[in-house]
Amino acid sequence: MNLEGKTAIVTGSSSGIGAEFSKALVSKGCRVYGLARRAGRLEELRETLGDLFVPTALDITDYDELEDWNQKQFGNSAKSHQNEASGPDILINNAGLGYFGDVDKMEPDKWDTLIQTNLTAIFRLTRLVVPMMKQKNTVSHIVNISSVAGLIGNPGLTAYNATKFGLRGFSEALMKELRNERVKVTCIYPGSIATEFFDDIGGTHANMMRSEDVANTLIHILETPDNFLIDEITLRPLVPKAPGK
Numbered sequence: 083m084n085l086e087g088k089t090a091i092v093t094g095s096s097s098g099i100g101a102e103f104s105k106a107l108v109s110k111g112c113r114v115y116g117l118a119r120r121a122g123r124l125e126e127l128r129e130t131l132g133d134l135f136v137p138t139a140l141d142i143t144d145y146d147e148l149e150d151w152n153q154k155q156f157g158n159s160a161k162s163h164q165n166e167a168s169g170p171d172i173l174i175n176n177a178g179l180g181y182f183g184d185v186d187k188m189e190p191d192k193w194d195t196l197i198q199t200n201l202t203a204i205f206r207l208t209r210l211v212v213p214m215m216k217q218k219n220t221v222s223h224i225v226n227i228s229s230v231a232g233l234i235g236n237p238g239l240t241a242y243n244a245t246k247f248g249l250r251g252f253s254e255a256l257m258k259e260l261r262n263e264r265v266k267v268t269c270i271y272p273g274s275i276a277t278e279f280f281d282d283i284g285g286t287h288a289n290m291m292r293s294e295d296v297a298n299t300l301i302h303i304l305e306t307p308d309n310f311l312i313d314e315i316t317l318r319p320l321v322p323k324a325p326g327k
């Protein structure tokens with residue numbers, strides 16, 4: 083896909099890899115609707131990136147608000163063939179949270195929040211965007227940000243693992259559902275990246291991946307030729323622990 087002039091939605095664009103994805107897409111000439119709750123952080127990004135970045139302060143687990151925003155922004159493009167170029171070409175389902183702890187210590191409301199944020203909100207937004215993508219006569223692309231925790235279970239990660247494994251299944255099914263509709267679906271499984279994700283939970287190390295390198299990989303995946311699909315990719319730091327640790 084040639085990214086110049088395309089329209090993208092990036093969830094979780096107020097920090098971390100979502101902010102880097104937004105920067106990289108804007109630098110390629112994409113209009114980016116950046117969704118997240120922290121309006122101030124989104125506005126700071128708009129000041130840096132300019133008006134191709136459209137700050138969109140909302141909580142993706144407020145499904146009514148999500149539907150209202152989609153209707154206001156793209157409502158006509160879902161119905162009118164004349165407006166088909168105006169719907170999103172790219173959806174990056176990136177927003178996510180991590181709550182960790184043994185299963186008997188995990189508060190049920192935290193489990194619910196993780197499922198709603200990391201899984202249900204992705205379904206809710208994707209189901210709004212897919213009809214507009216199917217209607218286009220050009221290639222579209224949905225990218226889901228899972229984790230190596232979507233491939234490997236570990237103690238203390240039951241809730242997070244459940245959401246990221248769930249996203250893996252969602253992505254594979256969606257890819258098979260949409261590939262003949264000219265909609266690419268890619269699931270990315272990153273290992274540890276230096277972002278605010280670990281601020282409250284710890285577990286960082288010296289050699290975490292950099293967000294800008296993850297964003298470069300996203301751009302590579304999006305810019306592949308139309309009849310070439312990278313459906314899954316795992317990203318890892320080369321030396322995750324210093325020698326002797």
Ligand SMILES: NC(=O)c1ccc[n+]([C@@H]2O[C@H](COP(=O)([O-])OP(=O)(O)OC[C@H]3O[C@@H](n4cnc5c(N)ncnc54)[C@H](OP(=O)(O)O)[C@@H]3O)[C@@H](O)[C@H]2O)c1
Pocket residue numbers: 093094095096097098099100117118119120121123140141142143176177178179180199227228229230271272273274275276277278279280
């Ligand atoms: N960092 C890693 O090592 C790593 C590894 C593998 C996968 N991942 C995944 O990568 C994704 C991005 O994480 P990150 O590392 O960049 O961490 P981050 O800096 O904490 O970013 C998380 C983003 O999600 C947004 N978000 C969370 N809940 C939201 C909600 N209810 N509504 C709207 N936005 C919401 C946050 O924005 P607001 O707080 O402003 O709403 C923030 O922009 C997550 O899905 C995470 O699971 C991260």
